[in-house]
Amino acid sequence: MRRVRSAIRGSFIITIAAFLLLAQSTIIAGFATTSTSLSSVPSTESPDRGSLFKELGEFLAPTGYEEAREDPSYAVTIPFTDLGASQFEPHVISIPANMTVIWFNEDQSPHSVTVNASNSTVPASEQFDSDLIDPDSGSFIHKFTVPGVYDYYDSTNPSSKGRVNVGGEYESGQNMDMLVGGNALPFEAGKIGRTTFSFVPKSNVTAIPPSVSITYNVTILNSTDTMYSNQFEDSDGILDLELIPSARSSSSSNQTAPHFVTWGPDLTDQEGVASDGTYHVQGPVMVENDDYTISVSIVEIDDTAQSLPPSDDFLLPSTNSSNALIPFAAGE
Numbered sequence: 001m002r003r004v005r006s007a008i009r010g011s012f013i014i015t016i017a018a019f020l021l022l023a024q025s026t027i028i029a030g031f032a033t034t035s036t037s038l039s040s041v042p043s044t045e046s047p048d049r050g051s052l053f054k055e056l057g058e059f060l061a062p063t064g065y066e067e068a069r070e071d072p073s074y075a076v077t078i079p080f081t082d083l084g085a086s087q088f089e090p091h092v093i094s095i096p097a098n099m100t101v102i103w104f105n106e107d108q109s110p111h112s113v114t115v116n117a118s119n120s121t122v123p124a125s126e127q128f129d130s131d132l133i134d135p136d137s138g139s140f141i142h143k144f145t146v147p148g149v150y151d152y153y154d155s156t157n158p159s160s161k162g163r164v165n166v167g168g169e170y171e172s173g174q175n176m177d178m179l180v181g182g183n184a185l186p187f188e189a190g191k192i193g194r195t196t197f198s199f200v201p202k203s204n205v206t207a208i209p210p211s212v213s214i215t216y217n218v219t220i221l222n223s224t225d226t227m228y229s230n231q232f233e234d235s236d237g238i239l240d241l242e243l244i245p246s247a248r249s250s251s252s253s254n255q256t257a258p259h260f261v262t263w264g265p266d267l268t269d270q271e272g273v274a275s276d277g278t279y280h281v282q283g284p285v286m287v288e289n290d291d292y293t294i295s296v297s298i299v300e301i302d303d304t305a306q307s308l309p310p311s312d313d314f315l316l317p318s319t320n321s322s323n324a325l326i327p328f329a330a331g332e
Helices: 065-070
Strands: 074-078 092-096 099-105 138-144 148-154 157-167 169-172 176-180 195-201 214-221 226-234 239-245 261-263 279-283 292-301 311-316
Touching (some): 176 292, 195 292, 226 279, 226 292
Parallel strands (some): 092 195
Antiparallel strands (some): 099 138, 176 195, 195 239, 214 226, 261 279
């Protein structure tokens, strides 16, 4: 059985930083408030995306997928400020559809998450208003089931704005599928922002949620070199991994590659053991108009090492890609 969290306000630690070089952050959260129900994702893209990408309406969700997606994975913070104008951190994110986001109000004043209907691209039925979120560790939860752009603001400070780009596409692998945040692929270097990818095992590989956890090994390559490799443990069985393109480098000794920084997960249980939240990798990925590959393997299931780890390679193509499955030319 999956661990059940107690609804205890304030039992968490928040150290999320947008575009800051952090080694690791952990949030221990008590959940309360609101989410929308899971719904089917409508077709939002025309058929000319090429055969690499499929619309999420074709995605065959494994047994347990809906249960795994109910809990929040991505955390946005409303930080404390003595200036009276707290900003959302991070203020722009790109996630796959059916992912759940939690906003933590760390300020000493109430704030809201209110969708701006005039700037958003989703139907009125998908727009929402959190009402005022209690100060000092209050929270609001929302599941994004429909692809599109959700622009939002704080009703107590309308100059504080945020955006959630929700994607409706995925790449299919033999052992797992990669759900793409914000329909960010193919990417254009210099224009793509932080993007979350969700890796979902197929039903014939393993059950989700697992009894304990699934450990993934992730390797990122460009067209010439292996750039990064690391392992991530996840207790709901779906690995949510945000890539943050950055040309900046770090020589931190506790990183697997000298020019990448890894932190997360955003959320754990109260014992700091079970990790359901998003992990973040910041470094020189998708910073050039080159094709990148992300190779993902399941190396451990419920504390049992896999002698033949189920693996898949997923393409992160640029708009300059020469891959025949990508229909776009540069500048289109």
